[in-house]
Amino acid sequence: xxxxxxxxxxxxxxxxxxxxxxxxxxxxxxxxxxxxxxxxxxxxxxxxxxxxxxxxxxxxxxxxxxxxxxxxxxxxxxxxxxxxxxxxxxxxxxxxxxxxxxxxxxxxxxxxxxxxxxxxxxxxxxxxxxxxxxxxxxxxxxxxxxxxxxxxxxxxxxxxxxxxxxxxxxxxxxxxxxxxxxxxxxxxxxxxxxxxxxxxxxxxxxxxxxxxxxxxxxxxxxxxxxxxxxxxxxxxxxxxxxxxxxxxxxxxxxxxxxxxxxxxxxxxxxxxxxxxxxxxxxxxxxxxxxxxxxxxxxxxxxxxxxxxxxxxxxxxxxxxxxxxxxxxxxxxxx
Amino acid sequence: xxxxxxxxxxxxxxxxxxxxxxxxxxxxxxxxxxxxxxxxxxxxxxxxxxxxxxxxxxxxxxxxxxxxxxxxxxxxxxxxxxxxxxxxxxxxxxxxxxxxxxxxxxxxxxxxxxxxxxxxxxxxxxxxxxxxxxxxxxxxxxxxxxxxxxxxxxxxxxxxxxxxxxxxxxxxxxxxxxxxxxxxxxxxxxxxxxxxxxxxxxxxxxxxxxxxxxxxxxxxxxxxxxxxxxxxxxxxxxxxxxxxxxxxxxxxxxxxxxxxxxxxxxxxxxxxxxxxxxxxxxxxxxxxxxxxxxxxxxxxxxxxxxxxxxxxxxxxxxxxxxxxxxxxxxxxxxxxxxxxxxxxxxxxxxxxxxxxxxxxxxxxxxxxxxxxxxxxxxxxxxxxxxxxxxxxxxxxxxxxxxxxxx
Numbered sequence: 001x002x003x004x005x006x007x008x009x010x011x012x013x014x015x016x017x018x019x020x021x022x023x024x025x026x027x028x029x030x031x032x033x034x035x036x037x038x039x040x041x042x043x044x045x046x047x048x049x050x051x052x053x054x055x056x057x058x059x060x061x062x063x064x065x066x067x068x069x070x071x072x073x074x075x076x077x078x079x080x081x082x083x084x085x086x087x088x089x090x091x092x093x094x095x096x097x098x099x100x101x102x103x104x105x106x107x108x109x110x111x112x113x114x115x116x117x118x119x120x121x122x123x124x125x126x127x128x129x130x131x132x133x134x135x136x137x138x139x140x141x142x143x144x145x146x147x148x149x150x151x152x153x154x155x156x157x158x159x160x161x162x163x164x165x166x167x168x169x170x171x172x173x174x175x176x177x178x179x180x181x182x183x184x185x186x187x188x189x190x191x192x193x194x195x196x197x198x199x200x201x202x203x204x205x206x207x208x209x210x211x212x213x214x215x216x217x218x219x220x221x222x223x224x225x226x227x228x229x230x231x232x233x234x235x236x237x238x239x240x241x242x243x244x245x246x247x248x249x250x251x252x253x254x255x256x257x258x259x260x261x262x263x264x265x266x267x268x269x270x271x272x273x274x275x276x277x278x279x280x281x282x283x284x285x286x287x288x289x290x291x292x293x294x295x296x297x298x299x300x301x302x303x304x305x306x307x308x309x310x311x312x313x314x315x316x317x318x319x320x321x322x323x324x325x326x327x328x329x330x331x332x333x334x
Numbered sequence: 335x336x337x338x339x340x341x342x343x344x345x346x347x348x349x350x351x352x353x354x355x356x357x358x359x360x361x362x363x364x365x366x367x368x369x370x371x372x373x374x375x376x377x378x379x380x381x382x383x384x385x386x387x388x389x390x391x392x393x394x395x396x397x398x399x400x401x402x403x404x405x406x407x408x409x410x411x412x413x414x415x416x417x418x419x420x421x422x423x424x425x426x427x428x429x430x431x432x433x434x435x436x437x438x439x440x441x442x443x444x445x446x447x448x449x450x451x452x453x454x455x456x457x458x459x460x461x462x463x464x465x466x467x468x469x470x471x472x473x474x475x476x477x478x479x480x481x482x483x484x485x486x487x488x489x490x491x492x493x494x495x496x497x498x499x500x501x502x503x504x505x506x507x508x509x510x511x512x513x514x515x516x517x518x519x520x521x522x523x524x525x526x527x528x529x530x531x532x533x534x535x536x537x538x539x540x541x542x543x544x545x546x547x548x549x550x551x552x553x554x555x556x557x558x559x560x561x562x563x564x565x566x567x568x569x570x571x572x573x574x575x576x577x578x579x580x581x582x583x584x585x586x587x588x589x590x591x592x593x594x595x596x597x598x599x600x601x602x603x604x605x606x607x608x609x610x611x612x613x614x615x616x617x618x619x620x621x622x623x624x625x626x627x628x629x630x631x632x633x634x635x636x637x638x639x640x641x642x643x644x645x646x647x648x649x650x651x652x653x654x655x656x657x658x659x660x661x662x663x664x665x666x667x668x669x670x671x672x673x674x675x676x677x678x679x680x681x682x683x684x685x686x687x688x689x690x691x692x693x694x695x696x697x698x699x700x701x702x703x704x705x706x707x708x709x710x711x712x713x714x715x716x717x718x719x720x721x722x723x724x725x726x727x728x729x730x731x732x733x734x735x736x737x738x739x740x
Contacts, residue, residue, distance in 0.1 A: 032519065111635050124414030130635035132521040152639070155519030192521055216524070285512035 016041045019332025023322050024200050027139045027146040030155035031196035039197060042318055049314035050165075053089070053250060062321055065091035065330075071138075072112075072149070073099040073129040078309065079149050079159075082127045083231045086316035092123070097228040114138040122325055125334070127151075132189075145323035147316075153187045159283055160193035160320060162311040164201065166304050167238055169311075170279055175202030180232045180274070182208040182264060183242025190283045191242055194221055208232035211262070212253050229264050233273040240281045241266050241291045257290045267293045271302065279304050314324055335673055336360055336366070337737055339374045342381035345388065345670050347687040349458040352385060352666065359694040361378050362736030365606040367690060381698055383729060389695030391650065391686045393575060393677035394470075394497060394551050396627035398433055398440050402648035402714035404740055407661035407730035409438065409695035411648075412681060416443035416472040422448050422456040424464035433466035437740045441651040441736070442682055443470045443497060446485050451702055455485060464685040467494055467681045468549075473598055473643070477503060477702045479536060486546035495680055498537055500558060505529035510639045512600045518586045521690035522638060527602055529558035538565045540716040547679050554599045556609035558646050563618045569738055573680060575621030577647060578654035579720060587720050591638040592710070595720035597625070598643035614672070621680070622672045624651040652699070660727075674722065694737035703729035 009068045014037075016022040022041045031039070045068075052058055068087040072080055080096060087094035098118075108116075114137075117125055124145045127135045132152030139146035150156040160212055162227065167174055179198055185191045185207045198205050199222045207218060208226040226232035233239060244260060254260050280303045288294050297303055325333035337359045345351040346367055356377055358366040384590040389409025396414050403411060415421035415429055421430060422445035430442035444466035448454045451474075457467055469489050476482045477669045489496050511526035517524035534550060538561060541548050552572040553559055571667045579597060581710075584604045587595040595601055613619045626646030634641050655673060658664050664672075670687075677688025685693040709717035733740045 109632070110636075110637065111631075117526070129637065131639050132635035137637055138593060151521075152637075153523070155521070174408070189521060191572075215518040216513040216526075217518050220515040221518065 003088050014040060014044065016044070020326065020334065026323075027148075028157050028319055028323060029136050029139055029146065029148045030199070031157045031160050031313055033156065034196075034200065036200050036202070038148050039161070040147060042161055042315070042322060043168060043323055045318035046161070046165055046221065046311070046314040049317040050311065053310070059091065061091040063087065063090040063324060066092045066324060067121070068092045068094045068124045068320065069117055069122040070096045070149075071117060071128075072097065073127070073134070074126055074309045075195040075213065076149070079128065082309070082312045083316050085151060085311050086320060089313070090317055092320070094115055096306070110134060110137060113140055114141040118142040118144070121326055124320060128193065140245050141225060144327070147319055147323065150189050153189050153192070155193045155196075156189040157193050158312070158316055159190050160197035161319070162192055162308055163240065163281060163283070165311045166196050166317055167279065170304060171237060175199060176204070177237040178204045178235060179220070179238040179240060180206045180208060180236040181240045181242065182229060182232060184213045184244050184248060185209050186213045186328065187240065187245065187248070188242050194240065195221055195316065199223065201238055206236070207254070210254060213248075214256065227272065231268060236274040236278055238279045238281060239266060239271065239274055243283060243285065244287055244291050254256045257287070261290050265289075265293060266296050268295055271296055278302070281305060281308060284309065335737060336376045336378075337379055338371065338376035338713070339381055339386065339696070340373065341383055341410065342386040343383060344386045344669055344688055346410065347689040349673070350665070350667055352378075354533040355387050357386070357688065357696075360739040361373065361629050362694055364690055364692050364694050367688065369530060378390060382404070384698040385701055386688070387697050387699055388674040388687050388698040389588065389685070389697050389733065389735065390673045391677040391681070391683075392626065392651065393549075393621050393623045393680060394443070394625060395623075395648065396625070396644060397715065398438070399626060399628055399646075399648060399715050400434060400438050402626065402628070402646065402712070403438055404733055405649040405713040406651050407684075407699065407733055408624075408648055408651070409697070409733065409735045410441060410678070410683065410685060411533045411626070412441040412443055412468065412677070413473055415443050415450060415470055415658045420445050420472075421452050422450070424457060424724055427461045427464040427466045437735050437738070441467050441533070441661060441683070444494075445469075446471045446496065447481070448478065449544040449552055450474045451480065451676045455481075455488060458488060458494065459492055462494060465551055465682065466494075470499050470551075473499050475499065475501060475503045475533060479540065482537065483540050483543060486540050486548070490544050490546040495549055497549045499598075500530050500533045500537070500550050500553060502529045502532040505532070510596065510600070511588055512602050514585055514603050516589060519734075520588070520591065520638070522542035527555045527606060528557060530555045530599060531561060532656065534558045538570065538572065541565070541570050545571070547571040551619070551623075552576055552580065553613075554580045554602050554610060554620070555606045556621050559609055559613040563613070566618065573617070573620040573676065575623050576610055576614070576619050577623060577625045578651060579647065580607065581614065582654060582657065583720055588638070589702055592720065593634045593636065593638055593641035594645060594722070596638060596641050596643055596719045597645060609620050611663055614658060620676045623650045623677065626714070628714045629718045630716045642645050644718070645720055646712060646716055646718050649713050650726070652719065652720055652730065653705070653728045656701065693735060696734040697730050699728060699734040701728050703727065705729055
């Protein structure tokens, strides 16, 4: 077995198909439909950028001269920043378009906006939109690769990839791990992408929420649904908490934040039900004292929350690199 | 004008199989039916052995779209009140009743409440005088059971049928799909299929109370159909309909966010679809209609949740429905009861069957003619069909409205 320079325990020695066969997709719209080796390939590619990002000089010229547009139709701070840093560290010209400043407010249709972005000859477009399926709609209308940075309650693929990378670096092979995802699964694109990603990589995935926040037919997605948090935590290797949106906390889906914390908040006591070395994760931003208590979130031995943010930049660099290889004429990527 | 149609296989009202027969038409009415009628004094039209069926009466369309209707063999269409502006005044009924004449008759349906808002009753009596033959809640829902009961009592006294859309808005508000694996995978907001049964159960209770005639325009779930079946067994004056889309597609058709398959009520699970086919077979379903609602890219090329509901169904209605005959669910005569006779009866018009004294709305059908549904080549005002590229069989070769060839 070869020793991987980047030190990743599970992709070390893993053989990937040559050239574009390793990742034959034009866009990254979701995790659904990706093969396990395609996911692992992206994770392997991200490792080099984790290393680079830890150097004092964090720059490569791999994307020199390319234009990356971050078109965010929905507010975001951390994901936008993460994509912007990823693009800039690779030498691309990164332009951010916020919905608040765009002609969307003037009534322009999404298709017209897509055609406009396309005419500006972007080399990659990163899109976030509040409506499920909106990113695919745009991708069908543009000539360059599109990265989904979150569409409605559908998918947020780079979040799932950065979560998988975080787990893999801490726990090794994801296959066979028991991973509990708790919170507003119904409205969460993070939950969906993680379900697709982790089940594809062979993990046992549990989801936990009051039944009012669980979508129908979860059993068809190879996950086990729980509504008692204690049962869902039993023996888990990883506990992934989801953010509870404020607008769902005032009597519409659950009676109050304090009731939610009582039933579904991750506290130090509850965490004892999971494996003694269980990893705690959260996509952020956190509602401290609601879905997660501060002492758990801030425990450096158990919490991987800041590491997730770090892996986010590396994963996004890998995605931008891989998706633009055809355009840059990289050998084997025709 | 006196005409005789000779050498046709005719779907004569009351007969189980097509009859080799001649038909005479005096003016716009059918005057004689029989194999031995003399053609003396009549202009002869030789049908060359083709199938002659009554023109289709499309109960509940959202637009008057003559090219699509004529392609599909539709000679009368009942227009839903969900127009802009809403059909809630006598003048609008009068205006829409004359639209399309003489080669297509449109029967505008009166809005049950002002602006279809579900609050105040519209001037139903005056709209009846202006030509409305039915009342409808449109695609909306009257949430207040008290108002619904008043509406049914009032329509009973006017002898007007009420056409309802069966979805409890408390459950379906904001939903873009039916709850299930597909909606979960796509991350679409969804409502449980029981939203339909809930609203049907209430309205059946109110029919029991009022005795009003209610037509449930599209019943698409096993639970909903069970309720209708029971109500009919109890002798209540209820009827129900469906579209070919709900008979031949399940919610899997919305995968990849295909907005052409975004319908109201939404496409259901495979189990519900099979229950719908059974209900066609056992006679629970009375009407098959197109729900014709042509929508251009400005309404459909949008993110799924924001796209409008509805499909262009008029020109594919017959060809798709013929699959029910080929698959052995019903025979040809029963099919035209569902497409023509029952809807005409609900509207109270003397049409929809080939019988003496009835309007000579006739179509000649080539049952075997193959063609392919193509969203880019539709006769309709827009090509929003979820059946794009589907090969089908059965095509209308000639259409006569009131005896006049179109």
